[in-house]
Amino acid sequence: MSIKEQVKSVLREAETYRTQGLFNEAMVKFKYASELIEKNVKPENSRLLIEGITKKIELLKKTISKYNDPEKPPEMPVEIQNLIKEKFSFSTDKESAALDGAIALTKFGQFDRAIKEFKELLKMESFRLVAAKNILRCYFASSSSSSSAKAAVSQYKEWLPPGLFTSGQLEKIKVFLENLLKEKGVEIKLPAVKEEVAAKNAPDKAMPATKPLIEMPESEEEEEEFLDISSVGIILETGGKKHPELIMDVSFQSGNMVSLIVPLREKLLIENLKAGLKLNHVQFYSPIAILNGSGVVSAFTRIGSGPKMGNYSLDLKMFTN
Amino acid sequence: MAVFNLKNREIECKIVYYGPGRSGKTTNLEYIFKTYKKQVADQMVTIDTEGDRTLFFDFLPMGLGKIKGCDVKVQLYTVPGQVQYSSTRKLVLKGADGIVFVADSFSIRREKNMLSLKDLDQNLKECGLSIFRVPLILQYNKRDVGGSIPIMSIEMMQNDLNKQLKVPYYPASALTGEGVGATLKECMKLTLVRLQKEFKWAQ
Ligand SMILES: Nc1nc2c(ncn2[C@@H]2O[C@H](COP(=O)(O)OP(=O)(O)O)[C@@H](O)[C@H]2O)c(=O)[nH]1
Numbered sequence: 296m297s298i299k300e301q302v303k304s305v306l307r308e309a310e311t312y313r314t315q316g317l318f319n320e321a322m323v324k325f326k327y328a329s330e331l332i333e334k335n336v337k338p339e340n341s342r343l344l345i346e347g348i349t350k351k352i353e354l355l356k357k358t359i360s361k362y363n364d365p366e367k368p369p370e371m372p373v374e375i376q377n378l379i380k381e382k383f384s385f386s387t388d389k390e391s392a393a394l395d396g397a398i399a400l401t402k403f404g405q406f407d408r409a410i411k412e413f414k415e416l417l418k419m420e421s422f423r424l425v426a427a428k429n430i431l432r433c434y435f436a437s438s439s440s441s442s443s444a445k446a447a448v449s450q451y452k453e454w455l456p457p458g459l460f461t462s463g464q465l466e467k468i469k470v471f472l473e474n475l476l477k478e479k480g481v482e483i484k485l486p487a488v489k490e491e492v493a494a495k496n497a498p499d500k501a502m503p504a505t506k507p508l509i510e511m512p513e514s515e516e517e518e519e520e521f522l523d524i525s526s527v528g529i530i531l532e533t534g535g536k537k538h539p540e541l542i543m544d545v546s547f548q549s550g551n552m553v554s555l556i557v558p559l560r561e562k563l564l565i566e567n568l569k570a571g572l573k574l575n576h577v578q579f580y581s582p583i584a585i586l587n588g589s590g591v592v593s594a595f596t597r598i599g600s601g602p603k604m605g606n607y608s609l610d611l612k613m614f615t616n
Numbered sequence: 617m618a619v620f621n622l623k624n625r626e627i628e629c630k631i632v633y634y635g636p637g638r639s640g641k642t643t644n645l646e647y648i649f650k651t652y653k654k655q656v657a658d659q660m661v662t663i664d665t666e667g668d669r670t671l672f673f674d675f676l677p678m679g680l681g682k683i684k685g686c687d688v689k690v691q692l693y694t695v696p697g698q699v700q701y702s703s704t705r706k707l708v709l710k711g712a713d714g715i716v717f718v719a720d721s722f723s724i725r726r727e728k729n730m731l732s733l734k735d736l737d738q739n740l741k742e743c744g745l746s747i748f749r750v751p752l753i754l755q756y757n758k759r760d761v762g763g764s765i766p767i768m769s770i771e772m773m774q775n776d777l778n779k780q781l782k783v784p785y786y787p788a789s790a791l792t793g794e795g796v797g798a799t800l801k802e803c804m805k806l807t808l809v810r811l812q813k814e815f816k817w818a819q
Pocket residue numbers: 314315316635636637638639640641642643644668669670694697757758759760761788789790791792
């Protein structure tokens with residue numbers, strides 16, 4: 296393939312990924328295309344092309360950052376909220392199902408509607424405390440911390456007068472809110488709960504032990520994920536000759552770094568491995584798949600103590616194809 | 617979680633389309649919606665706000681008519697594939713009676729396919745289910761793409777994804793519809809057979 300054809304084909308690939316919404320993949324290809332051009336085409340002939348690609352890369356960057364940082368989920372139409380409430384409540388009794396539904400709404404970021412639902416649940420003795428805590432969390436999740444703190448605190452004040460909650464429950468709500476405020480770095484002193492003689496010793500049954508509090512939507516950063524690798528097969532190459540694959544179990548894994556024990560008897564490996572060495576043929580075995588790839592030796596040391604003494608410890612950074 | 621109404625002889629079951637982001641889950645449902653008009657009960661609900669990106673889930677209820685004297689209804693869902701929506705993904709998966717795993721044939725998405733299958737395995741475990749026991753179909757999507765785009769061979773995808781599972785698989789193109797109906801039918805079949813074993817709904 297001529298360079299021109301090669302560039303064309305890479306660009307076509309990039310475009311396809313872009314239109315399919317595979318933005319990171321498109322980015323890699325666009326960058327590769329401009330590298331190819333810079334290396335192989337005289338600058339005076341490639342200026343326009345490079346400019347065009349640079350523009351595309353800039354646009355993509357914008358799209359990707361928007362995509363990685365989605366705004367707060369929009370409030371959905373009521374029918375859809377109803378659907379969520381209905382379809383994602385799994386408990387069989389009606390009250391627990393109502394709690395499920397409200398929690399599902401928070402998971403989908405429908406905080407205003409969820410607050411409404413939790414307020415309904417306040418009417419039910421057995422869910423009162425859990426509903427109250429969720430209401431406070433929703434305030435914090437739904438807007439910036441200063442205005443949400445205000446809303447939550449005024450809600451708490453509204454609950455203070457005797458009636459709805461026992462003083463024991465109010466104490467718990469207070470501690471809960473204090474923690475939320477601390478988490479957000481907001482300093483507000485909350486008014487104390489008035490002792491209420493009759494209810495003081497009443498046991499607090501309002502918090503069902505098994506019900507989890509709502510889980511807030513998870514971190515929006517796309518974190519790198521790696522498969523759990525259970526063993527690694529290394530095919531060593533020396534002097535252009537490939538040796539049979541040697542499979543070793545993973546003793547520890549952290550991200551894309553795996554640690555293996557190389558038995559003393561594997562003389563060939565021991566003689567050849569050293570930090571920085573790139574291994575071009577490595578297979579990573581996970582419980583569900585085998586990945587072909589390569590690895591770079593990050594450390595290779597003799598184990599000086601413990602039950603594996605005398606063997607070697609190999610830390611390998613993995614790269615999958 | 618299938619719902620049985622024995623008096624009216626009705627079954628309602630849930631099938632979830634799972635897979636990495638952009639593998640074509642929404643496109644599968646869109647094709648089904650367009651093509652099986654008679655069986656589609658209501659509107660398809662696509663809960664997205666950012667162009668074609670599924671932020672939450674898609675929902676498509678269907679009526680399949682009488683099977684062995686029972687009125688069978690099925691609700692199709694898709695999960696949001698993006699890593700960051702893991703908690704809603706779990707919620708949508710909960711109670712699934714059958715699963716279609718839509719894998720992307722693009723070579724460049726190879727690892728994402730595997731990670732997503734692993735994520736499915738993990739999430740099923742959290743629901744108390746085993747990936748080896750749940751009715752599951754693999755779909756190798758985007759087979760229509762060719763030319764300059766590197767795509768994986770079926771053998772390679774089988775080796776990556778189906779070596780241990782050994783479940784039925786279909787090459788497909790959700791865009792043209794090829795394999796879409798077959799995938800769903802096979803998944804329905806497995807699901808109903810499983811439900812029959814467990815609940816003996818058929819007469
Ligand atoms: N060529 C081709 N494109 C497809 C196919 N299926 C989906 N797509 C495209 O891939 C992109 C992502 O599809 P979508 O259904 O939104 O993926 P989802 O994230 O799994 O729901 C869209 O641009 C679709 O048009 C297919 O079979 N062939």
